[in-house]
Structure formats: structure tokens, C-alpha cells
Amino acid sequence: MKSLSYLNKYFLKYKWRLLLGVIFIIGSNFLYVNMPLIVKDAVNQFQTGFDAENWFQFAFYLGGMYVLLSIGKGIFLFMQRQTVIIVSRLIEYDLKNEIYEQYQSLNYNFYKRNNTGDLMNRIAEDVSYVRQYLGPGVMYTISTTFLFAFTLTYMLNISVELTLYTLVPLPIMTFIIYKVSSIVNKQSVQVQQQQSKISTQVQESFSGITVLKAYGSEGRFEREFNGNVKEYLKRHMALVRTNAFFLPTITFLIGISTILTIYYGGVLSFETQNQISSGDIVAFIFYVNMLTWPFASVGWVTSMIQRAAASQERINEFLREKPEIKNINTEPFDFKGNIAFKNVSYTFPSSGIQAVKNLSFSINKGETLAIIGRTGSGKTSVINLLMRQFDPTEGVVEVDGQDIKTININDFRKQAGVVPQGVFLFSDSIRNNVKFGLAADQNANDEELIEVLKTTHVWHNIKDFKEGLDTVLGERGVNLSGGQKQRLSIARALIRKPKLMIFDDCLSAVDTETEEIILNNLKNTIENNTTLIVSHRVSSIRNADRILVLAEGSKIEEGTHDELLAIGGVYYEMYNKQLLEEQEDNS
Numbered sequence: 001m002k003s004l005s006y007l008n009k010y011f012l013k014y015k016w017r018l019l020l021g022v023i024f025i026i027g028s029n030f031l032y033v034n035m036p037l038i039v040k041d042a043v044n045q046f047q048t049g050f051d052a053e054n055w056f057q058f059a060f061y062l063g064g065m066y067v068l069l070s071i072g073k074g075i076f077l078f079m080q081r082q083t084v085i086i087v088s089r090l091i092e093y094d095l096k097n098e099i100y101e102q103y104q105s106l107n108y109n110f111y112k113r114n115n116t117g118d119l120m121n122r123i124a125e126d127v128s129y130v131r132q133y134l135g136p137g138v139m140y141t142i143s144t145t146f147l148f149a150f151t152l153t154y155m156l157n158i159s160v161e162l163t164l165y166t167l168v169p170l171p172i173m174t175f176i177i178y179k180v181s182s183i184v185n186k187q188s189v190q191v192q193q194q195q196s197k198i199s200t201q202v203q204e205s206f207s208g209i210t211v212l213k214a215y216g217s218e219g220r221f222e223r224e225f226n227g228n229v230k231e232y233l234k235r236h237m238a239l240v241r242t243n244a245f246f247l248p249t250i251t252f253l254i255g256i257s258t259i260l261t262i263y264y265g266g267v268l269s270f271e272t273q274n275q276i277s278s279g280d281i282v283a284f285i286f287y288v289n290m291l292t293w294p295f296a297s298v299g300w301v302t303s304m305i306q307r308a309a310a311s312q313e314r315i316n317e318f319l320r321e322k323p324e325i326k327n328i329n330t331e332p333f334d335f336k337g338n339i340a341f342k343n344v345s346y347t348f349p350s351s352g353i354q355a356v357k358n359l360s361f362s363i364n365k366g367e368t369l370a371i372i373g374r375t376g377s378g379k380t381s382v383i384n385l386l387m388r389q390f391d392p393t394e395g396v397v398e399v400d401g402q403d404i405k406t407i408n409i410n411d412f413r414k415q416a417g418v419v420p421q422g423v424f425l426f427s428d429s430i431r432n433n434v435k436f437g438l439a440a441d442q443n444a445n446d447e448e449l450i451e452v453l454k455t456t457h458v459w460h461n462i463k464d465f466k467e468g469l470d471t472v473l474g475e476r477g478v479n480l481s482g483g484q485k486q487r488l489s490i491a492r493a494l495i496r497k498p499k500l501m502i503f504d505d506c507l508s509a510v511d512t513e514t515e516e517i518i519l520n521n522l523k524n525t526i527e528n529n530t531t532l533i534v535s536h537r538v539s540s541i542r543n544a545d546r547i548l549v550l551a552e553g554s555k556i557e558e559g560t561h562d563e564l565l566a567i568g569g570v571y572y573e574m575y576n577k578q579l580l581e582e583q584e585d586n587s
């Protein structure tokens, strides 16, 4: 329950609206408890007989009062929803924004530790459970408290003894409803889990349809799907059964309370020689029925609050996360073009793997440095350190002679064009996918877009599409080949005219001939830029100013292509092996 106190700041933010809501709640309940008194008057009047002349006036007065109270109650009820429920929606909106902002501020390691589904669930499902507490939870708790207090006062006013008799079954109802609600919540979670299992399976079978068909696995998938759906049905039926207990339980217990009211009310009426009138008994029956919902809602709301508390705890867990990378300097930073790694080491906290070991190198303005190494040798980790996705465990990364931790990292990142290893394109037009690379204060016209697409040797493919730059990619549109996607991804980095270019093995899906064309085209573009090319293919990096060979996170060789060949070490071996493979491919 403590976790929900996190939301107090939001209650404080909307305190006036909430206060108004509480006034409406009090108003509606006050009018509500006065309605049975009109019925009581009417019944008593029936018993004592009418004055023939006044009966119409009397009926008109009581009927009118009843209608007026009902209308008043209705208006207050409408207004209470307009205030309290709206506050809950506003807090839901604020909370979602706060979580999303927090997600944006968190770094690489956080995203590696947590899976996408979990991130999505906390901002969607957990927030919706918390919203139920903020809206109906809060509204019914306040409403129940006032309704209970008013009703009890009126009942005690009529008869203390009768009140005690009739209230006996109601706490039992609260307890049963609490139990039933808890079971319903647990079963709902089980139904939801099965539902997301089915969604994941369906989604995977669609996105992996080519593999599925190639392996002839349709039958196996269908059997698994049937099994999952059967389980879903079973879980849902269990939920329906439990839900079915709700109304009968309430009706049964209210029935008992009503019988007790009539019985003891009758007895008291006789014993006390009409101290309790028939009208009192009728009003009492009304009050007992009025208390049904407060008592039932205590059980329902308690279980709702428990569920919200668990969800808020999950949300707080993420909100408490502190970003590992903090931008302590907001002074504008203008990158001159010099990079240096000084005895840099990095160990992944999650796996304890030391990906970079005591690495030193520098890239001067306008230079192209290439890093080559086998899979897992630490190449991508070097880029992540340079982009400050994480900070070194030891050593310093310097940008223009300053520790990267002390410069305005946002400004530095804006001046870099990173082409990552894994291409990610949005389900959007080619134009918007390339323009995504532009900084907020940049713009590019079609000529400029075409220019970069020509540089990356993909325009000749795009111009043949009917919609050209407006061609939509992904699920809703055209699927590009792996190599075309990589080239689009490079164009996205080029369009921002970066001072630092970083290519992370981004030509692995194109053949060496196309690679040659692209590298030649790029030569002019990156001539004055500081450039870092990471690859496991010698052909991509042979023209670099300097080449660094990495093995298990350490630098084992450094020099130009010719120098490294002359050494006759690891680079020489890689070169010969790849040359041989190429010749075999061509023969």
C-alpha cells in the first residue's frame, strides 16, 4: 500500500477539483438518504388515513419532493463523475508521461536488462490498474464513507436495536465480496497472461511466416495455437464462474437483512406499542438496500487497491531507476574532430564480461580509423563508449581533449552520424525514414534526400518504386532487401551532415562490388570528417588511414593496410582468408 503514496503529489496537484468532487459526493448522498423519509411519510399517512380534501395536495407535495430529490441526486452524481473520474484520467495522463520521460532518460544497460513487453506493460496495463484506484477506487471509498455515515445516523435515529439486527449480515457480505474480488483479480491476471501468450504466438507466426513455411511447421504451430486457445477458454470459464457468484451473494444477504428488518421491525412495533411505525420499517428496508453497495464496494475496492498497489510498486521500480549517464554540462559544445581512448576498459555489469581491455587509440580531425576483429571482439562496445551509451569502468574517453563525461553529450551526439549494426526502419515513408536523421533545427529538400540516397547507391532502386520517396516501408508497405535497408540507414546518418561518422559493420549485407561503389561515393562526403569504421571485412576498411585489430577487447595490431600486411600477423591472416573466400565465390 505504501507504493500508492507516490501518487499523493498528483492528488495535491488536482486538490481543488477533487475537493469539488467530494462536495458533490456529499451532496448526492445527502439527498439520497432523505428520499426514504418521503416514502416513510407517505406510508404513515396511508395508515392514519387521509383528509379527503388534502390528499391530492399531499400526494403532489410528496411526489414532487421525491422527484426533486432524485433530480438533485442525479445532477450531483453526474458532477461527481465529472470531477473525480476526470481527475483520475488527468493523473493517468501525467503518470504515463512521467514514465515515458523516465524511459527516455534511461540508458543502454537499462534496456538490455528489461524486455520490451515488460516496459510496455508498465506504461499500459499497470497504469490502467492504478487509474482504477484513482477513479472508481477513490470515488467509491469517499462516497461509501459518507453514505454509510448518513444512513447509519438516520437508522440509529429510528431504532438502535433494529439497526444492530439488520446490519449483522452486511460485514459477512463485505468479507465474501472481498474474497470473490481477490479470486476474480487473480483469475483476470491468468486470463491476461494467456491472452498475451496467444498474441505473441500469432505475432511471431506472422512475422516469421517465411521460416515457418520453409520448415513446413504450420501443423505444429496450429496445434500449439489450439492448445493455447483451449487453455484461454478454460481460464476464462473459471473467471465467469467466479463472477457469477457476485450478484446472487449480494441478493441473498440483502434478502436476509430485509427479512430481519421486517421481522424485528414488526416485533419492536408491537412490543413498544407503535414507537416504530410502519413507515419507519419501510424506510429501514430502503436504508438496508442503500447500504448494500457501500458494504459490497468495501470488498471490491479493497481488492482493487491491492492490485493497484502491486502495479504502482512495479511502476515505482522503474521510476526509481537513476540514469547512469548524466549530462552535467549544458554549455553548447562544438566538436572540432579529435577523439582519444586512454587506457579504456569496460565490463558489462549484467554478465561480468570484459568487452574492452585497456584500449588506447586516437582519431584526429579528418582521419578515418577502422576497427576490425572477429565476432565478439568488442567493436560495438567501443562505439557505445564513444557515444557515451555507457561510461568506461577504467580509463578515459576524450573528445577534443576533454573527458567525454564533462562535455554536453547531447550536443556531441547531434554532431555524430551513427549507422548501427542492426538496421531499424519505421513503418513510414522512405522520405520520413531518411529525414529521421535530421536534428530538430535541420531540414532537407527532395534534392538533398536524393543526393544522399545516390551516395549510398540505393536511389536507383527507390526511383523505380511507383511512389518514389513516398513509398511506405514495413508491414503496411514495401519490404526492402537487407542491403537496401542498410544503405537507407547510412543515408539517414549522412543527411544530418555529421562531423563524426560512425559505421558499425553496416555494409555486411551488400556484396563487395556494391560496397566498393558506396565506399568510393562516401570518400568525398567523409573527406573532412572524423570517421570510425567498424567491420569484420577487410574490404570495407583497407583504405582507412589507420586500422586497429581487436581481439577479446584488446588492441593486438595497429597500422595502415600495407603496414599490417607486412607484419604478417592476424590482419594478414584475415586478409588472405577473406581473399580466398572471395575468389571461391567468384569462381
Ligand SMILES: Nc1ncnc2c1ncn2[C@@H]1O[C@H](COP(=O)(O)OP(=O)(O)OP(=O)(O)O)[C@@H](O)[C@H]1O
Binding pocket: 112, 348, 350, 351, 352, 353, 354, 355, 373, 374, 375, 376, 377, 378, 379, 380, 381, 382, 421, 536
Ligand atoms: N549488453 C550486453 N551485456 C552483456 N554482455 C555483452 C553485452 N553486449 C555485448 N556483450 C559481450 O561483450 C563482448 C563484446 O561484444 P561486442 O558487441 O562489442 O562485440 P563485436 O565485436 O561488436 O561483435 P560483432 O562483430 O558480433 O558485432 C561479447 O563477448 C558480448 O557477448
